[in-house]
Amino acid sequence: MKNYIISLLLSAAATLPSSAQDVTATIHVNQGQNRIPKEIYGQFAEHLGSCIYGGLWVGPESPIANTQGYRNDVLKALQELKVPVLRWPGGCFADEYHWMDGIGPRENRPKMQNNNWGGTIEDNSFGTHEFLNLCELLGAEPYISGNVGSGTVEELAKWVEYMTSDGETPMAKLRRQNGREKSWNVKYLGVGNESWGCGGNMRPEYYADLFRRYSVYCRDYDNHKLYKIASGASDYDYNWTQVLMDNVGHRMDGVSLHYYTVKGWNGSKGSATNFNHQEYYQTISKCLQIEDVIKKHSDIMDKKDPQKRIGLLVDEWGTWWDEEPGTIKGHLYQQNTMRDAMVAALSLNVFHRHTDRVKMANIAQVVNVLQSMILTDTKGPGHMVLTPTYHVFHMYRDFQEATYLPIDVKTDSIAVPGGGMHRQADGKIPVVDVSAAKKQDGTIVIALANTSLEKAQDVELALDNATLKTATGRVLTGKKVDDYNDFEHPDVVKTTDFKNIKLKKNTVKMTIPAMSVVVVNLK
Numbered sequence: 001m002k003n004y005i006i007s008l009l010l011s012a013a014a015t016l017p018s019s020a021q022d023v024t025a026t027i028h029v030n031q032g033q034n035r036i037p038k039e040i041y042g043q044f045a046e047h048l049g050s051c052i053y054g055g056l057w058v059g060p061e062s063p064i065a066n067t068q069g070y071r072n073d074v075l076k077a078l079q080e081l082k083v084p085v086l087r088w089p090g091g092c093f094a095d096e097y098h099w100m101d102g103i104g105p106r107e108n109r110p111k112m113q114n115n116n117w118g119g120t121i122e123d124n125s126f127g128t129h130e131f132l133n134l135c136e137l138l139g140a141e142p143y144i145s146g147n148v149g150s151g152t153v154e155e156l157a158k159w160v161e162y163m164t165s166d167g168e169t170p171m172a173k174l175r176r177q178n179g180r181e182k183s184w185n186v187k188y189l190g191v192g193n194e195s196w197g198c199g200g201n202m203r204p205e206y207y208a209d210l211f212r213r214y215s216v217y218c219r220d221y222d223n224h225k226l227y228k229i230a231s232g233a234s235d236y237d238y239n240w241t242q243v244l245m246d247n248v249g250h251r252m253d254g255v256s257l258h259y260y261t262v263k264g265w266n267g268s269k270g271s272a273t274n275f276n277h278q279e280y281y282q283t284i285s286k287c288l289q290i291e292d293v294i295k296k297h298s299d300i301m302d303k304k305d306p307q308k309r310i311g312l313l314v315d316e317w318g319t320w321w322d323e324e325p326g327t328i329k330g331h332l333y334q335q336n337t338m339r340d341a342m343v344a345a346l347s348l349n350v351f352h353r354h355t356d357r358v359k360m361a362n363i364a365q366v367v368n369v370l371q372s373m374i375l376t377d378t379k380g381p382g383h384m385v386l387t388p389t390y391h392v393f394h395m396y397r398d399f400q401e402a403t404y405l406p407i408d409v410k411t412d413s414i415a416v417p418g419g420g421m422h423r424q425a426d427g428k429i430p431v432v433d434v435s436a437a438k439k440q441d442g443t444i445v446i447a448l449a450n451t452s453l454e455k456a457q458d459v460e461l462a463l464d465n466a467t468l469k470t471a472t473g474r475v476l477t478g479k480k481v482d483d484y485n486d487f488e489h490p491d492v493v494k495t496t497d498f499k500n501i502k503l504k505k506n507t508v509k510m511t512i513p514a515m516s517v518v519v520v521n522l523k
Contacts (some may be wrong), residue, residue, distance in 0.1 A: 023261030038400035046091035055367030092198035095149030101129020119328025148192030204243035318371030341388035402437035418476030473498035477516035
């Protein structure tokens with residue numbers, strides 16, 4: 001009965017009173033200072049479930065159409081996204097991964113058990129060469145997560161040498177013997193992953209000392225300059241960040257932060273597709289709490305680093321639901337609905353607002369795992385589907401490297417009870433969340449997310465010191481918030497042209513549908 005009453009309250013809150021304009025905003029076109037790093041649109045590929053095998057990689061002998069072993073359909077879709085950076089091989093898998101098992105002739109590579117994710121046998125056919133060559137095909141920066149939990153300083157130092165040395169060093173010679181003459185351009189190096197948990201269950205003081213040691217021996221070779229990333233906190237663990245800032249400081253170039261929109265860590269996380277309106281609004285509220293988490297970690301960092309030289313990298317984020325019924329336990333395969341698309345858009349908008357400190361974000365994960373861009377099977381050509389989250393990333397591509405523009409927004413809010421979501425208090429969410437940026441050619445790109453499930457919103461945007469002549473837009477929505485795409489119905493949720501835009505000098509008026517993401521380009 002209690003849940004039913006809460007649902008009624010949410011429905012009443014979502015049905016907001018009409019006004020001449022539901023949302024008004026002023027965009028300060030000439031006040032932008034911070035660029036939106038393209039790396040905020042980063043991806044994450046772990047040896048987990050079918051993310052690598054059957055997702056990105058099928059091998060050159062596969063009947064599935066491929067280029068050097070990489071699935072053609074997935075490769076093309078990711079190239080369309082303009083993926084700027086790709087993190088690999090984990091995740092928890094990284095701290096049990098020994099890189100020398102994944103080089104040389106594939107038939108000679110040893111097998112291992114993936115102890116973190118379902119006990120699957122890993123044959124190491126996708127290793128360093130396969131990953132770094134994929135990054136070159138995508139035009140993406142590689143982000144290597146090094147093994148600190150079960151590895152050694154020597155092992156990680158030699159891996160860096162293998163990938164980045166062009167000299168007559170032992171590991172460079174070994175790389176050449178394995179078919180790669182020139183070193184790869186590897187910029188980002190993660191020194192461990194989740195060292196507080198699956199990466200070694202360490203105390204922050206102990207990890208800080210380890211980072212100092214590892215960072216000495218992971219050297220810069222030739223013209224390469226490593227950007228060294230410390231294993232940072234899980235969401236609300238502010239002490240971890242404080243200890244690293246006190247004990248590592250500017251020895252690190254960046255520190256990671258992991259934040260998942262999850263119903264609960266113990267027991268059921270809830271279905272990806274079977275949820276009610278109450279659970280939807282709680283999900284949106286939990287998603288938006290990342291802004292407060294970023295602020296609090298940033299405040300700690302500001303005290304030791306007021307010039308903001310150390311980046312905060314949200315290198316794991318996204319929704320985490322129960323695995324789909326009938327799928328392999330521990331492989332974290334989940335469907336992806338309009339609810340996930342809303343989480344993606346709102347999270348990206350938050351990152352835009354904090355690019356003075358947030359320099360990278362990597363959604364988890366790129367194919368077949370958690371909040372993925374793409375779902376595949378291995379039955380044959382054509383069994384691939386783009387998720388609603390993929391469409392959000394595609395719509396948002398123009399934000400990469402654009403200059404973030406300050407915005408004053410007036411919008412109603414929806415009151416959301418916090419019960420049922422992990423570490424969540426009661427809160428309010430904006431009905432419409434807005435982000436804007438200016439591209440190098442002067443184009444203004446604006447994203448709007450209408451969180452209301454029931455009411456379209458009339459929006460009026462005023463752009464300071466701008467004369468607008470043309471407008472184009474795309475919209476993503478669905479008939480129901482639990483709509484999703486599958487192999488039999490790949491286009492249930494897709495983008496369409498958004499034409500309901502009226503321009504008058506420096507003013508834009510539009511009506512955006514309920515439960516939608518809209519991106520417009522203005523010139």
